[in-house]
Amino acid sequence: MSLGKLIERLLQLVPVLLGVSLIVFVMMALTPGDPVQIMIGDQNITPEQEAELRRGLGLDRPIVERFFVFLGNALQGDFGQSFYHRRPVADVISERLPATIELSLVALIVALVTAIPLGVLAAIRKNSIFDKLATVGSLLGVSLPGFWFGILLIMLFAVQWHILPVSGRIGYSSEIETITGFLLIDTLLRGNLPAFWDAFKHIILPAVTLGLPMTAILMRVTRTSMLEVLRQDYVTFADAKGLSRRRVLFRHALKNALIPTVSVAAIETGSLLGGNMIVETVFGWPGLGRLVVESIFLRNYPLVQAAVLLYAVIYVLLNFFADILYTVLNPRVKL
Amino acid sequence: MSALLEVRGLRTVFHTRAGEVWAVDGVDVEVRRGECLGIVGESGSGKSVTFASVMGLVRSPGRVAEGQILFDGRDLRALTPREMRAVRGKEIAMTMQDALTALNPALTVAEQISEALEAHDETLPTRGRARRAAIRAKSVEMLGLVGIPSAESRLRQYPHEFSGGMRQRIMIAIALACRPKLLIADEPTTALDVTIQAQVLELITEIRGRLGMSVVLITHDLGVVAEHCDRVMVMYAGQVVESGPTAEVIAHPRHPYTRGLLASIPRPGLRGQPIRPIEGQVPDLIGMPPQCRFYSRCPVRREACLAPVAMRAAGEGRMARCILLDEVPA
Numbered sequence: 001m002s003l004g005k006l007i008e009r010l011l012q013l014v015p016v017l018l019g020v021s022l023i024v025f026v027m028m029a030l031t032p033g034d035p036v037q038i039m040i041g042d043q044n045i046t047p048e049q050e051a052e053l054r055r056g057l058g059l060d061r062p063i064v065e066r067f068f069v070f071l072g073n074a075l076q077g078d079f080g081q082s083f084y085h086r087r088p089v090a091d092v093i094s095e096r097l098p099a100t101i102e103l104s105l106v107a108l109i110v111a112l113v114t115a116i117p118l119g120v121l122a123a124i125r126k127n128s129i130f131d132k133l134a135t136v137g138s139l140l141g142v143s144l145p146g147f148w149f150g151i152l153l154i155m156l157f158a159v160q161w162h163i164l165p166v167s168g169r170i171g172y173s174s175e176i177e178t179i180t181g182f183l184l185i186d187t188l189l190r191g192n193l194p195a196f197w198d199a200f201k202h203i204i205l206p207a208v209t210l211g212l213p214m215t216a217i218l219m220r221v222t223r224t225s226m227l228e229v230l231r232q233d234y235v236t237f238a239d240a241k242g243l244s245r246r247r248v249l250f251r252h253a254l255k256n257a258l259i260p261t262v263s264v265a266a267i268e269t270g271s272l273l274g275g276n277m278i279v280e281t282v283f284g285w286p287g288l289g290r291l292v293v294e295s296i297f298l299r300n301y302p303l304v305q306a307a308v309l310l311y312a313v314i315y316v317l318l319n320f321f322a323d324i325l326y327t328v329l330n331p332r333v334k335l
Numbered sequence: 336m337s338a339l340l341e342v343r344g345l346r347t348v349f350h351t352r353a354g355e356v357w358a359v360d361g362v363d364v365e366v367r368r369g370e371c372l373g374i375v376g377e378s379g380s381g382k383s384v385t386f387a388s389v390m391g392l393v394r395s396p397g398r399v400a401e402g403q404i405l406f407d408g409r410d411l412r413a414l415t416p417r418e419m420r421a422v423r424g425k426e427i428a429m430t431m432q433d434a435l436t437a438l439n440p441a442l443t444v445a446e447q448i449s450e451a452l453e454a455h456d457e458t459l460p461t462r463g464r465a466r467r468a469a470i471r472a473k474s475v476e477m478l479g480l481v482g483i484p485s486a487e488s489r490l491r492q493y494p495h496e497f498s499g500g501m502r503q504r505i506m507i508a509i510a511l512a513c514r515p516k517l518l519i520a521d522e523p524t525t526a527l528d529v530t531i532q533a534q535v536l537e538l539i540t541e542i543r544g545r546l547g548m549s550v551v552l553i554t555h556d557l558g559v560v561a562e563h564c565d566r567v568m569v570m571y572a573g574q575v576v577e578s579g580p581t582a583e584v585i586a587h588p589r590h591p592y593t594r595g596l597l598a599s600i601p602r603p604g605l606r607g608q609p610i611r612p613i614e615g616q617v618p619d620l621i622g623m624p625p626q627c628r629f630y631s632r633c634p635v636r637r638e639a640c641l642a643p644v645a646m647r648a649a650g651e652g653r654m655a656r657c658i659l660l661d662e663v664p665a
Contacts, residue, residue, distance in 0.1 A: 233436035239392055240431075241451045241509065242424030251450075255441045331493040332440055 009320050013313065020312040021074070021305065025067050028301050035059065035083050035299035057083060070305065079309075080302035084295065089306045093288060097310075098181025099169060100280070100287035104272045106184075106203050107211035112265060115215045119222025119261070120254060126227060134219065141216025146275055150209040150282035157205060165202050167284030174198040206283040210275050214268050221264050226257040259329045266322030270315040337408075339517060339549050340366040340389065340427075345402035347381075347388045354621040358384040358397070360573040363646070366517060371543060371550040373564030373581060375557055375596070379617055381573040382553050386519045390427055391419045407516065425455035428510035432522040434502035438494035438509075445490035448474040448509050455513040477508040481538060500531035507538065514546055521553045536563055557600060561585055566652075569593050572618055572628040575646065579653030589655040592629045627656070635659060 036054050045053075054060050058069065073080060079089040122134040158166040165171070170183055174195035179186045184203065187196035229235065230253055238252040276289030284290075288307060295303040327333050347359040359381045366372050374382045388399045391411065404411040411422065431437035439447060449470045452459065456473070460466045471490070478486035481504040494502055503523065510518060520539060524532035540563050543550050552564055560567050560581055567585075568578040569592065577590040588594045595613035615632035627633070627640040639658055649655040 233431055233433065234439040236392060237429075237431055237437040237506075237509075238439065240390060240423055240429040241454065242420045242422065243450060243454050244420065247450065247454075252439050252442070256439070259441075330441065332495045 009323075013316050016316055017309060017312055021071065021309055022067070024305050024308045025063075025070065028299070028304060029063050029066075031299070033299050035301060038299055039083065057081075070302075074306075074309070079306035082295075082303045083300045084298050084303070089302045092291070092303060093306060093310065096286065096288045096291045098178075099183075099285060100273075100276055100289055102182045102184060103203065103206055103210060103280070103285060103287060104269065104276060106207040107214065107272055107275075108265070108269055110207050110211040111214040111218055114211075115218035116222050116258070116261065119219040120226055120249070120257075122219070122223040123226035123230065123257075124249065131223075134223070138216035138219050141212050141219075144212065146209055146213070146278045147282050149212060150205070150279055153205045153209060154283070164205055169202050169286055170195065170199045171202075206279050206285050209282070210272060210279045213275070214265070214272065217268060218261055218265055222257060222261045225260045226253060229253045229257040232256075255329070259326065262325050262329060263322050266318055266325055270318045273311050273314065338365045338405075339368045339407060340364065341403075341405040342385070342389065343403040343405075345385060345388055345404065346400045347384050347393055348398055348400045350396040350398070351621075356620045357623070358573055358620065359388060362402075362570075362573075362575055364389075364568065364575075366549050366551060368516075369543075369547055369549055370565045371540070371552055371563055373560035373567040374551060374553045374570060375555060375560055375567060376570035377555060377617060379572075379620075380570040382570045383521055385570070386429070386521065386551060386553065390423055390429055390519065391416075392423075392429075421455070424451050424510075424515070425513045426515055427517045427519065428513070428515035429519040429521065430503075430506050430510045430523055433526040434506040435494070435499070435526070437506055438502060440494060443491055443493055444478075444497075444505055445471070445474055447494075448477060448490075448505075448512055451509055451512045473512065477512050478505070480511070480542065481505070481508040483508070499527055500534065503527060503531070503535050504538065507535070507542075511542060511546070515548060517549045517551065518543070519551045519553070522555075523552070524554070524556070524559065532559075539563070557585070557596060569596070572623070573620060574628060574656065575654075576629065576657070577649070577653075577655040579649070579655075583650070583653065589649040589653065589660060590629075590657050591633050591635055591659075593655075595632075595634075627658070 035057070036050060036059060039053070040050065051060070058066060061069070070080070077090070079093075081087065082089050082092050085092050118134055122131045125131050154166055157164040170176075174187075174192070176183075176187060176190050176192055176195050179189055183199040184196065187193075187199055235248060235253055238248045243252075273289070276287060277293050278289075279285065280287045280289035281293055288310075292304060292307045294300075295307070342362060342364040345359055345362045345364075346357060349356045349358055358379075362381065362385050364372075364385065374385070376382045384393065384397070387393050388402075389404055389406075389411065391399075391414075393399055399412065402412070406422065406427065411419065414422065438444075452470050452473055456470075459469045459473075474490055475486045478489065483489060483501060483504055489497075494505070497505065503526075507520075507523075518539070523539065524535055527535060536559060539550060539552075542548075552559065554560060564581050566579065567581045569576050569584070569590065571592050577584060577588065577593045584593065585597065588597055592613070595611075598611045599613060601610050613632055614634075618628060618631055624641075625643045627636070627644040630636050630640050633640065637658075644656050644658055646654045646656045647660055649660050
């Protein structure tokens with residue numbers, strides 16, 4: 001890809017981000033509930049103190065002005081102070097982001113390593129019992145709500161059988177000083193295998209819950225495209241060359257069948273972000289998703305705005321990444 | 336000399352929702368060493384399925400139901416899938432109608448040639464750099480053989496980076512990489528421009544001479560057969576209706592269908608005369624009664640044609656499936 005195309009794609013981010021920030025700003029402003037009232041709670045303060053607090057947060061200004069102040073500051077990398085934490089929003093978010101990325105990546109890996117083999121198997125055993133079970137399973141996978149499935153897993157694996165922990169990222173006794181913020185990596189870097197094992201056990205249930213709908217979708221996509229590819233002449237021609245079945249299936253068929261799977265996976269990774277809010281809340285996972293949910297309840301405007309902008313950036317970048325992957329897998333396409 | 340390929344009583348069936356379709360119904364084929372046999376017939380006449388059956392490439396819902404396929408003295412139907420893979424590509428190779436769809440779009444030309452060599456060529460060094468170099472050298476040699484200029488650098492390219500004629504040549508190079516004894520060329524020119532058609536056919540004929548292999552040329556173009564094939568076999572609705580030396584079959588067709596085919600070709604010598612198409616349609620193979628299959632379209636049909644009609648001798652080295660042969664001496 002040329003540098004020009006790269007710049008062009010990055011420039012496309014500008015209108016997207018402008019639009020997203022406007023929508024979020026308006027939505028937050030229209031949502032009933034007053035952050036100052038929430039902060040005061042049932043403390044006794046004078047109207048003067050309340051007005052002072054409001055002025056301190058900039059909430060006494062008209063909404064249009066607040067929007068442009070927000071935009072101006074954001075352009076300089078300043079997303080303001082979290083009302084609740086009384087610290088810069090950027091700091092609060094960057095503390096929570098690694099947990100979310102780690103969970104999403106593990107969920108993505110879970111989805112890819114289960115969905116692709118299952119999809120291939122369903123395709124080459126088309127109409128078998130396995131194929132039919134896989135179809136039913138994937139239907140369940142996309143339709144089961146994450147909060148329900150997560151709680152079910154907690155009940156079974158944590159409460160009933162005591163195999164896996166109920167919630168959190170790591171046990172208190174295993175806590176370590178972080179390096180990258182990814183606990184699975186940090187525990188290994190510190191050579192602390194028991195802590196790694198602890199972190200690993202903590203991530204299994206949330207990752208499975210988060211990855212389930214994606215697994216279901218990717219399996220269907222893989223199965224469909226594999227069936228399509230297996231009908232192609234080049235698969236017959238590969239067979240006519242007397243190649244092993246493994247080579248025909250994996251080198252000739254799967255390489256082509258994965259093109260749609262990978263594109264869908266890259267785009268669906270964006271939807272993991274949305275799933276994160278629910279899954280992190282159910283599993284008490286200290287990530288960005290849970291932080292955003294809490295902040296919405298607290299009317300913590302600056303944090304929600306910054307987080308949603310971040311989601312938008314990640315989403316656009318993932319789409320961009322999907323396009324690049326597509327060209328890598330499909331030599332006929334040039335960006 | 337014994338035949339290279341001898342097929343006896345081949346029957347291949349496809350199970351469809353509407354019923355069983357006997358796409359190949361009692362076909363005998365003989366391919367001699369070094370010869371070019373032309374297989375002519377309309378779409379759906381069973382010519383491609385016959386040779387897919389020979390190669391063991393008939394896929395579900397299709398199935399080779401009966402018959403014997405003797406290749407170089409071995410019964411191919413008795414081989415295990417693994418043994419059959421060793422025959423495919425090495426001893427019997429195939430090219431397909433459209434190289435654009437037959438070559439894998441996601442793999443380089445180098446990979447698609449070398450994997451055939453990897454699978455079959457026992458003369459290669461067993462491992463390491465020597466093996467890779469030998470495979471590369473052979474790949475370049477094959478591309479050179481089919482007339483691809485600067486083969487060395489073009490190996491890295493993908494199929495879509497070649498023209499249609501070049502792709503066809505590459506497919507032929509891949510098929511011939513392991514020096515097969517028999518090449519099945521399924522409609523090698525149908526997808527090509529007229530000028531390229533002639534080049535590709537010349538190439539196949541030339542390489543056949545050089546490698547001493549046999550070729551089965553599947554086509555619906557009698558002109559191609561006339562020019563390149565020693566013998567010809569005409570198929571209709573899953574059966575062979577006529578076979579014999581090309582020149583004689585074309586000069587004196589014995590089956591009404593062959594006559595119809597020949598009459599439907601525009602010829603410069605007969606300028607001004609109308610082309611006469613064969614009236615009617617190919618019959619539906621589902622629930623076909625055991626009569627002459629050409630009955631519904633035959634200009635000389637009679638009552639007796641409603642009984643099963645067997646192949647019968649029709650002169651020196653010739654056979655045809657028509658009861659009229661019994662009445663009119665050759």
